[in-house]
Amino acid sequence: MAARDRLIVGLDLSSQAEAERMVATLGDAVGFYKIGMQLSFSAGLGFARELVQSGKRVFLDMKLLDIPNTVAHAVEAIADMGVTFTTIHAYPQAMRAAVAGRGGSGLKLLGVTVLTSLDDTDLVETGYASGVGDLVLRRAAQAADIGMDGLICSPVEVAAIRATTGNALELITPGIRPAGADHGDQKRAATPASAVRNGADRLVVARPVIQAEDPRAAAERIVAEIESVTK
Template identity: 40%
Template sequence: MSYDYSKVIIALDTPDEQKALEIVRLLKDKVSVFKVGLELFCSQGPKIVKKINNEGCKVFLDLKLHDIPNTVAGAAKACLSTGAFMLDVHASGGCQMMRKAREAVDNADVSPKPILLAITVLTSLDESDLAAVNINKSPTEQVKTLALMAKESGLDGVVASPKEISVIREAAGDDFLIVTPGVRPAWAATGDQKRVMTPAQALDEGADYIVVGRPVTAAPDPAEALNKLFQ
């Protein structure tokens, strides 16, 4: 079975601009969306997003905004100047915070508007981690709760592990985007991820996008690793 590489987002988990752009140039013929997270953004600033855009690619700006509503609204508005394709906030910041972010994006004079996502439960967490902070729910139950909050707040979708795709689909519908990190090929180590599936399994479950980082970017030959992503 063949899989659609337009649904693959490559995570640029490096602080180094040259290395990040080298990966983009190496893989952009097959993948068009790259994730800029805190490490790269804090090292290189907004200009790195524009440089990736100048390569003809799109950026998922993964800053996981989480603060009081007005601060998140201001930060979301500031993110728009980068030309990011996607950006995200933490659903656990609450509905008011997410609505303020939605308003900031909708009211800004930019086109096209970026996809606005909510982080649910990080893929490095499991039930014991949630219990440690007095959340007496399974990760699946907590993800469902946060996904419904995000939908109620007008966001376009969520970031969640592939383990929760079917639950989110049933609760939030087919038009609600699901972006799934916690994706590891069968031949790769899981690293610090706890709730994982293979790329093929995640797409078969119904993910709209899958995020893959180190199995590809840290490989001796990233292009070869990308080519065998679904093996």
């Protein structure tokens, strides 16, 4: 995989106009974009279709979790949009429904293991008995058995998942912060080079690119850092 194809830029912006300007600014430096809740609710899902039609690849980050019938039909509708990836919280029941809803389409399903803003203390507060590491590995094994295509996981867990599931799942990591960047609300973060070196296939980067003084240059630096450890 080319280094540039490993970078997914998160369009975590408040309007379609802002997103369109960012895509224009980034130009051919970026070919893969994530559209999450913020932009979906402010601009609607039509923008995702427009990006696909323009030749860009789209990761629609919906983090689905509902009763099986609802998840299956939601995934079926997403598959018709032509996007590359969508996300489902990695609960076995929801993942099974998503695989059924995907059918024979080319949509790839990613299980969200544990959000990168959470740590062991947060899981205890939520009521989980296990820590982040144990829960991530359990959900990774379940995702592989169920037939998911990949996982969203923090760069901290990538190496352990690779050791237990091999290449059965594509590993996509948010929580990416270039050296010296503010981690913000990310509690389990790593640099681009570290994440890829540990086994990440693709990196999702939002704030370090879209909030940079020169977003295109920021994206190019990340691509160059990825290339430095993959060539």
